[in-house]
Amino acid sequence: DVQMTQSPSYLAASPGESVSISCKASKSISNYLAWYQQKPGEAYKLLIYSGSTLQSGTPSRFSGSGSGTDFTLTIRSLEPEDFGLYYCQQYYEKPWTFGGGTKLELK
Amino acid sequence: EVQLVESGGGLVQPGRSMKLSCAASGFTFSSFPMAWVRQAPTKGLEWVATISTSGGSTYYRDSVKGRFTISRDNAKSTLYLQMNSLRSEDTATYYCTRDAYLFDYWGQGVMVTVSS
Numbered sequence: 001d002v003q004m005t006q007s008p009s010y011l012a013a014s015p016g017e018s019v020s021i022s023c024k025a026s027k028s029i030s031n032y033l034a035w036y037q038q039k040p041g042e043a044y045k046l047l048i049y050s051g052s053t054l055q056s057g058t059p060s061r062f063s064g065s066g067s068g069t070d071f072t073l074t075i076r077s078l079e080p081e082d083f084g085l086y087y088c089q090q091y092y093e094k095p096w097t098f099g100g101g102t103k104l105e106l107k
Numbered sequence: 108e109v110q111l112v113e114s115g116g117g118l119v120q121p122g123r124s125m126k127l128s129c130a131a132s133g134f135t136f137s138s139f140p141m142a143w144v145r146q147a148p149t150k151g152l153e154w155v156a157t158i159s160t161s162g163g164s165t166y167y168r169d170s171v172k173g174r175f176t177i178s179r180d181n182a183k184s185t186l187y188l189q190m191n192s193l194r195s196e197d198t199a200t201y202y203c204t205r206d207a208y209l210f211d212y213w214g215q216g217v218m219v220t221v222s223s
Contacts, residue, residue, distance in 0.1 A: 018175045034209040036152075043111075044213040055211070079197065087152055091208035098152040 002026055002090050006099025012107040015078050021102045023071040023088035031067045032092040039084040047086075048073065080106070109133040111203045111214035118220045119193055129186040129203030129214060134172035137161075142206035143177060144189050145199035146216075153199075156188065157206045170196075193221045 003026035013019050023033065031051035038044045046055045048064040061076045061095055075082055083106050088099040115127040125184040127143070142157040156177040157166045165177050186203055199219045204210040 032208070036210070043215050044204075044210070046209060046211045050207050088177070089209065094154075094157075094166055096154040096208070097143075098154075100151045 001095055002029060002031050002093060004088055004090055004099040006088055006102055008102060009064060009103070010103050012105045013078055014107045015080055017078050018074065018076045019078065019104065020021050020075075021073045021086055021088075022092055022105075023066075023073070023099050025069045025090055025092075027069075028068045029090045029092035032067070033064075034089045034091060035062075035064055035073045036089065037084055038082070038087075039080075043075045046089075056088050075104075109205070109212045111212060113203050113214045113217035115202065116201065116217035116219045118222065120223050122220055123190070123193055124191045125193060125219060126190070127167070127188040127201055127203075127217060127219070129188075131184045131186065131203075131205075134212075136179075136204075137181035140195060140206040141177075141179060141186045141187075142204045142210065144202045144204050144210060144213075145197075146202070147196070147199040148201075155201070158186070190219070193219075195221050197221050 005024045007022045033051045034043050035048040037047050046076045052064040063074045065072050083104050086102045110132045112130045119125045144153050145155050158177045162179050174192045178187045200216040200218050202216045203213040203214040205212045
């Protein structure tokens, strides 16, 4: 199975700041990587796919980068609604696997 | 608007069975593979199973093979997960998702607790 290592697991930031979340794959997954967000009481939401393509409706302050084994989700100028849980997922090969998650909290 | 609504969770004893359902609306259900993804308490996400559009192909993670069965009724726009021989490690919130290799829509989830 492809292991996905996500860091940090916890991140505290203030509105207006920029943050980055790292996701590393145990083997090359090309750009078959997605990022998800979950806010309390809401369903998981797909934010980014193919490593860097924004899903329809994802604000432009979100960006994804990377290919191969190293990927990064960056959120520029945090808004209050951005605080929650974030996960990466590889869809290069089954079983589809997820990173361990990052909890982004308000500082 | 795409909606996925899970039902059928609850408390079940180890070794017993439970069947989850997911009612889909807002899209042509029969045109999309579907999947179940779970999340154990305080743990990360874990893909469980996927079913093709017709139901003719199914895929499972190793830990549930032979115990879980994913199925669908395209006429009813409903996805199912039959879970047999349940174990404590199956305790989780189970999410119904649309599987486009990535998961572009998710339900709110249904909790399954396996405990005596």
